[in-house]
Amino acid sequence: MSFALINKIRTNTLFRNGTLFAFFSFLNSGIGFLLLLVLASFIPPSEYGELNLFNTFVTLLAIFISLNATGIIAVDFFSAEKTQLRRMLSTVLCLSSASFLVFSLLLLSFSSFFERIIGLSAEYQWLGLLVCYMQVFSTVNLDIWRLEENPLSYGIYSVSTVLANFILTLILVIGFHWGWLGRVYAQVAVSMLFFFVSIYFLIRRGYLQRLIPNKETVKSALAFGIPLIPHSASAWIRQGLDRYVINYFYMAAQVGIYSFAYNFANIIQIIGLAFNATNSVYIYKNLANIEADTSSRLLKQTKVMTLFFAIVTLCVYVGTSIFIPVFVPKYKDAVPYLFPLCMGAFFQCVYYLFVNYLFYYKKTKKLMYITFSMSLFHVLLSVLLTRYSVMYTAYVTMIVNMMITLGVFLYSRRIYKLI
Incomplete structure (x- = not known):
């Protein structure tokens, strides 16, 4: 009976996928935690504060770049037809691109004002904006793997992202002595690399196609995200x-x-x-x-x-x-x-x-x-x-x-x- 129970658990898709997702998430967290300790050894509290101000700015900006519309892909994944889902994905990415252009114009016009408010120079405001936009594509790519219940691809991609961030941060912070800026430039470089990787996988798996957003998908995405x-x-x-x-x-x-x-x-x-x-x-x-x-x-x-x-x-x-x-x-x-x-x-x-x-x-x-x-x-x-x-x-x-x-x-x- 015990063997039958163990075999049932082992062959249960939810249990297996849940365990794999949790394993990869914990592995990513462990690497991120190790990076936290390393940075604490090489960056004083004042620079650690500066880095957190940058990350806080990126977190806020990401909300407006994605318009929070990426979540509708998950909600519609099990109920929408394949073509409709692809069109919705195109809509979400187009809306994010439009938002990116709007914020680019705002930074061109008001970067000095933002610098006084958030304490970041124009250069790092632009880098933060770029990171936010590129991460939208990675988020969508990972979400689809999660919804497909494909933990292996999800895990390899996410762990690769974290490892690349970890290694490049160590090189720039410790090897080049760039301090907190080394962590910032590592984020930018890795986000750019996986931006192109995400586009490749989305096209290869047939999700990203030349489907023009229509009024219905735009309205639905905005109604969900706004x-x-x-x-x-x-x-x-x-x-x-x-x-x-x-x-x-x-x-x-x-x-x-x-x-x-x-x-x-x-x-x-x-x-x-x-x-x-x-x-x-x-x-x-x-x-x-x-x-x-x-x-x-x-x-x-x-x-x-x-x-x-x-x-x-x-x-x-x-x-x-x-x-x-x-x-x-x-x-x-x-x-x-x-x-x-x-x-x-x-x-x-x-x-x-x-x-x-x-x-x-x-x-x-x-x-x-x-x-x-x-x-x-x-x-x-x-x-x-x-x-x-x-x-x-x-x-x-x-x-x-x-x-x-x-x-x-x-x-x-x-x-x-x-x-």
């Missing part, structure tokens, strides 16, 4: 804007300390995203073919994953609290921030378990109301409290993430009563 811009911006507000607020009241070195703690806590969120890569496909497939036991299966999986995320959170918090003072003592001041930031990451993982129901039923406008309103509340608290202590900023992150997760959970019950 409401998600405030939603995604709200995530940036909660994670990225805090760094600028800290930089305003303190110094770049304090940004570096806080960001260092945040990056360790982000390990939890990375694990959540890794499981969500498979879990979202599992949910979409089940909701597309509802059976008598669908609800019970989804509920069981949700409970197991919530417990798993709680255990991961505890392990990361305890482990990093010991690790940082011993191995990277110059960042020991980051330890007090770990508890609230780890808890905030835990609530974000639980959020992933329920938000897919809103995506499937295309309730992105309702999602926007929840996340954006809470993020404005986050901004208010952050601006009011950060001046007194950065610790308040960390706890604001935890509390707001908890409130957003609760709001998404309650609304998901209205459209599909899982619990």
Whole structure:
């Protein structure tokens, strides 16, 4: 009986693919984590703060370049005809290209203004814009492999990207002594390489064809993506804007300390995203073919994953609290921030378990109301409290993430009563 159970698990497609996706995600995270430690050894907190300001700028800009329309490819993948799906993909890429041109004009006209606001010179604003646009193609390519349940291709591509970033960053930061700029130029070079690789694979697999977007696909993509811009911006507000607020009241070195703690806590969120890569496909497939036991299966999986995320959170918090003072003592001041930031990451993982129901039923406008309103509340608290202590900023992150997760959970019950 035990052998039969083991054989059933071994041959289960969901289990096999989920394990492979998780393995590659953890491998990517491990390489990224190692890079974090290496950079901490060669880059002082002040430069680490500068690097995080650049990455925060890229994260915000990426929201507007993609218009958050890439997600509709996943939602339509199991229901749309092949030709319609290809046309939608072309629409998404055309919209991103148009957005890229608009922001290029804005940088040409207002780069000096942006420099005063975000603290990055025009050169790095352009590099950030270029990285954002090229990464749209990689995102679409990886999403399709994920939806095809092709973890091997997904893993080889994603690990190759991370390894290329890792190796080139080491060469530029350590070999050429370029400091934080070495990491920036490595991102640009690798993004450019895999931009062309993604185009090649999308054409080869028949997804990227000369299909002109029509009114229906443009309208559908924008209707899905536009409401998600405030939603995604709200995530940036909660994670990225805090760094600028800290930089305003303190110094770049304090940004570096806080960001260092945040990056360790982000390990939890990375694990959540890794499981969500498979879990979202599992949910979409089940909701597309509802059976008598669908609800019970989804509920069981949700409970197991919530417990798993709680255990991961505890392990990361305890482990990093010991690790940082011993191995990277110059960042020991980051330890007090770990508890609230780890808890905030835990609530974000639980959020992933329920938000897919809103995506499937295309309730992105309702999602926007929840996340954006809470993020404005986050901004208010952050601006009011950060001046007194950065610790308040960390706890604001935890509390707001908890409130957003609760709001998404309650609304998901209205459209599909899982619990």
